[in-house]
Every structure is written in structure tokens, then in C-alpha cells.
Amino acid sequence: MVKILLISALIALASAQTTVNELCEDKPVQQEFAMSDYLGLWFDYAKYPSIFEFAGKCGTSEYTLRPDGNLGVRNKEINRLTGTTITTEGYAMPDPTEPAKLGLVYPNQPEGKVAPYWVLGTDYLTYSVVWGCTNINETSSRQTLNIITRDRLPSDAVVNKAIDFCFYSIQDSLKFVNMVKILLISALIAVASAQVTVNEICDNKLVQQSFSINDYLGFWYDYAKYPTTFEIGGKCGTAEYTLRSDGNLGVKNKQINRITGSTITIEGYATPDPQEPAKLGLFFPTVPSGRVAPYWVMGTDYESYSVVWGCTNINETSSRQTLYIITRDRIPTEFVINEAMNVIRRNDINAEPLRKTIQDSCP
Numbered sequence: 001m002v003k004i005l006l007i008s009a010l011i012a013l014a015s016a017q018t019t020v021n022e023l024c025e026d027k028p029v030q031q032e033f034a035m036s037d038y039l040g041l042w043f044d045y046a047k048y049p050s051i052f053e054f055a056g057k058c059g060t061s062e063y064t065l066r067p068d069g070n071l072g073v074r075n076k077e078i079n080r081l082t083g084t085t086i087t088t089e090g091y092a093m094p095d096p097t098e099p100a101k102l103g104l105v106y107p108n109q110p111e112g113k114v115a116p117y118w119v120l121g122t123d124y125l126t127y128s129v130v131w132g133c134t135n136i137n138e139t140s141s142r143q144t145l146n147i148i149t150r151d152r153l154p155s156d157a158v159v160n161k162a163i164d165f166c167f168y169s170i171q172d173s174l175k176f177v178n179m180v181k182i183l184l185i186s187a188l189i190a191v192a193s194a195q196v197t198v199n200e201i202c203d204n205k206l207v208q209q210s211f212s213i214n215d216y217l218g219f220w221y222d223y224a225k226y227p228t229t230f231e232i233g234g235k236c237g238t239a240e241y242t243l244r245s246d247g248n249l250g251v252k253n254k255q256i257n258r259i260t261g262s263t264i265t266i267e268g269y270a271t272p273d274p275q276e277p278a279k280l281g282l283f284f285p286t287v288p289s290g291r292v293a294p295y296w297v298m299g300t301d302y303e304s305y306s307v308v309w310g311c312t313n314i315n316e317t318s319s320r321q322t323l324y325i326i327t328r329d330r331i332p333t334e335f336v337i338n339e340a341m342n343v344i345r346r347n348d349i350n351a352e353p354l355r356k357t358i359q360d361s362c363p
Contacts, residue, residue: 019136019140019141019142019143020140020141020142020143021139021140022139022140022141023135023138023139023140023141024133024134024135024141024143025133027118027120027131028120029098029100029101029118029119029120030100030119030120030121030122031100033094033098033099033100033119034124035065035071035094035099036065037124038063038071038119038122038124038128039063039064039065040062040063040150041060041061041062041150042060042061042062042063042128042148042149042150043059043060043148043149043150043151043152043154044059044060044061044146044148045127045147045148045149045154045159045162046146046147047144047145047146047147048143048144048145048146057077057078058076058077058078059075059076059077060075060076060077061073061074061075061076061148062074062076063092066091069094070091070092070093070094071091071092071093071094071102072089072091073089073090073091073092073104074087074088074089075087075088075089088106089106090104090105090106090107091104091105092104092105092117093105093114100118100119100120101116101118101119102116102117102118102119103115103116103117104116104117104132115132115134115144116132116133116134116144117130117132118130118131118132120165121162121165123161125150126149126150126151126154126158126161127147127148127149127150127154127158127159127161127162127165128146128147128148128149128162129145129146129147129162129165130144130145130146130147130148131143131144131145131146132144147159147162147163149162153227196226196227196320196321196350196353197314197318197319197320197321198318198319198320198321198350199317199318200317200318200319201313201316201317201318201319202311202312202313202319202321203311205296205298205309205347205349206298206347207276207278207279207296207297207298208278208297208298208299208300209278211272211276211277211278211297212302213243213249213272213277214243215302216241216249216297216300216302216306217241217242217243217249218240218241218328219238219239219240219328220238220239220240220241220306220326220327220328221237221238221326221327221328221329221330221332221357221359222237222238222239222324222326222357222359223305223325223326223327223332223337223340223356223357223359224324224325224354224355224356224357225322225323225324225325225354225355225357226321226322226323226324226353226354226355227353227355234255234256234358235255235256235357235358235359235360235361235362236254236255236256236357236358236359236362236363237253237254237255237357237359238253238254238255239251239252239253239254239326240252240254241270244269247272248269248270248271248272249269249270249271249272249280250267250269251267251268251269251270251282251284252265252266252267253265253266253267256362256363266284267284268282268283268284268285269282269283270282270283270295271283271292278296278297278298279294279295279296279297280294280295280296280297281293281294281295282294282295282310293310293312293322294310294311294312294322295308295310296308296309296310298343298344298347298349299340299343299346299347301339303328304327304328304329304332304336304339305325305326305327305328305332305336305337305339305340306324306325306326306327306340307323307324307325307340307343307344308322308323308324308326309321309322309323309324309347309349310322310323321349321350323344323349323350323351323353323354325337325340325344325354327340330359330362331359
């Protein structure tokens with residue numbers, strides 16, 4: 001059953017979409033599109049969200065040239081819960097007069113639906129921006145947007161080039177900001193559980209003793225976290241914690257996009273364990289799977305730093321782990337960071353994958 005769900009998920013992910021209150025327009029696509037240069041392996045960097053995103057990671061697309069002249073498509077994704085790799089195959093038919101406008105077909109998709117796959121722009125070597133639009137009725141449409149890259153972890157220069165291209169292609173600042181907002185909401189959900197996969201199962205680490213949720217409330221700045229590929233031009237990450245009437249911890253995460261200056265906010269809550277309140281379960285209602293992420297406060301002095309760790313077993317030998325250092329000051333002192341690192345070392349947590357959050361030129 002999981003495989004059936006994941007195959008459906010991959011088809012949906014290939015055209016992850018959002019509904020907008022406007023009709024499709026005939027956007028300019030890549031001129032003199034060279035299909036032979038487009039072939040090969042691409043990595044998913046960012047896309048419009050889909051309600052079918054089923055615990056997936058490591059999405060890739062491989063394009064080959066078929067004997068009939070169409071573009072062979074093979075999408076892969078790994079399920080984070082089982083470690084299973086699911087592959088779905090199809091093909092894309094180029095328009096004879098505008099070959100950058102392709103129609104994507106998956107034979108196992110109901111009714112043989114053809115999804116628009118328009119290459120708005122690509123340099124073939126580093127990035128491609130793919131858009132699609134299908135009218136639903138006389139006033140609205142379903143739109144897709146994908147940024148794919150040749151490198152699994154592209155440089156800021158490559159990502160900025162792709163987003164800049166979107167801006168000049170759309171030529172409508174409001175539409176562009178809305179597009180980036182959709183991408184960044186997905187990014188914030190991912191950033192909220194930035195993670196790495198390790199070849200060990202979770203252990204029951206010692207958390208902050210006598211955790212005081214009241215002293216933990218207030219404003220915190222992201223200092224460093226395990227990386228995620230979905231951080232789309234983000235900076236100035238913050239978290240604000242409040243006490244809800246039901247006794248849970250209210251969570252409000254914010255991030256600013258470096259390209260547009262837009263501020264994106266996502267809200268959720270964290271439920272403390274009755275026996276060990278420093279072990280919380282973090283929940284964002286906008287996450288399609290409704291997954292609860294472990295948010296364990298390993299150590300905090302409440303006034304300057306907190307070290308937050310989480311772990312979820314994938315199978316019998318590996319797990320997904322998250323790690324954050326958050327601080328009360330945007331630019332903490334070296335002493336504060338040393339105190340946080342001592343907590344990490346004391347708990348035998350790998351600090352090597354940590355990446356600092358950009359906190360320059362923030363409001």
C-alpha cells in the first residue's frame with residue numbers, strides 16, 4: 001500500500017501545484033530549446049507544494065532521448081520512513097513549433113492526463129525553471145513551478161540566478177512575490193525540521209532537567225542548524241514561543257527572502273511530554289502529512305542559548321536527526337556559542353553538519 005501511495009506521490013510531486021485566481025497565460029519559454037543538452041540527471045531544489053508529499057526526500061529526475069524523439073522521464077524519491085526508493089517513469093512530448101513547451105505523460109496516471117511542462121529558462125549546466133498551467137474554470141487555474149538543479153546542493157549564485165530569472169520572466173512583481181511566498185512557506189516547513197540522515201538509530205539522550213516552559217517563552221534567533229535543501233534564499237530566521245491556553249507551546253517561525261525582502265511566517269505548536277516536559281512534539285497544521293516532529297531541549301540557560309535535538313528512526317539501522325542552536329541575541333557572543341557547543345559535545349551529537357543562519361542586514 002505504501003508503494004502505491006508513493007507512486008501517486010511521485011506523480012503529484014512531478015507537478016506539485018497550487019490553485020490561483022487567474023487564467024493561464026502564454027508565457028515566453030526557453031528559446032531554441034536544445035533537448036540534447038537538457039538530458040541527464042537533475043535534482044529537485046524547490047517546487048510548489050503538493051498535498052501528496054508523502055514523507056519524501058532526495059527527489060531526482062533523469063531525462064533521456066527516446067527513439068520516438070520524445071523525452072524519457074524517470075523520477076525517483078526516497079521515503080524517509082521506510083528508506084524505500086520509488087521510481088515512476090513517463091515521457092514528455094515537445095511541441096513541434098516550440099519544443100520548450102512539453103506535455104508530460106505518465107502511463108499509470110488515470111485518464112492518460114497530459115501535464116504541461118514548460119521550460120521557461122535554463123542554462124543546461126546548473127539550473128532549470130519549469131512552469132505549467134491548466135485552467136480549472138473561467139476564473140482560476142492550477143499552476144506548477146519547479147526549480148531543478150544539476151547539483152544536489154546548488155550554490156547561492158545558482159539559486160539566485162534561477163529566482164532572478166523567474167522575476168524577469170513573470171514581469172509582475174505581485175505575482176512574483178506570491179510565487180516566492182508559496183515556495184518559502186514550503187521552505188519554512190522544511191527548515192523547521194532541517195535534518196540529516198545517519199547510520200544509527202535514535203538513543204534516549206538526557207534532556208534539560210526541570211525544564212521551565214515559562215522561562216523558555218519569548219523571542220529566539222536561529223544561529224545554526226542542520227542543513228536542508230529547501231532553504232530558498234532565506235535569512236534572518238527567528239522563532240517566537242508563547243504559552244497557549246491548552247498548556248502547549250505556541251510556535252511562530254519567520255524567515256526573510258534575500259531576493260524579494262518578503263517575510264514569511266508559519267505557525268504551529270509543540271506539546272510537552274507530561275513526564276519529561278523538555279521533550280516536545282512539534283506540529284505544523286500546514287504540513288500535509290500532519291507529522292509530529294521531535295523537539296527535545298537538550299540544554300538551555302533560558303537567557304542566552306538553547307540546543308534543540310530531534311531524532312526519528314527510518315528503519316532498523318538509520319535515523320533522521322535534527323539539531324538547532326538558537327540564541328536570545330541575533331549575534332551571540334563567543335562565550336554563549338561555546339556553552340551551546342559544550343551541550344552538543346556532552347550529548348555526543350555530531351556538530352559537523354551544522355550551518356550558520358545568515359543574520360546580516362535584518363530588520
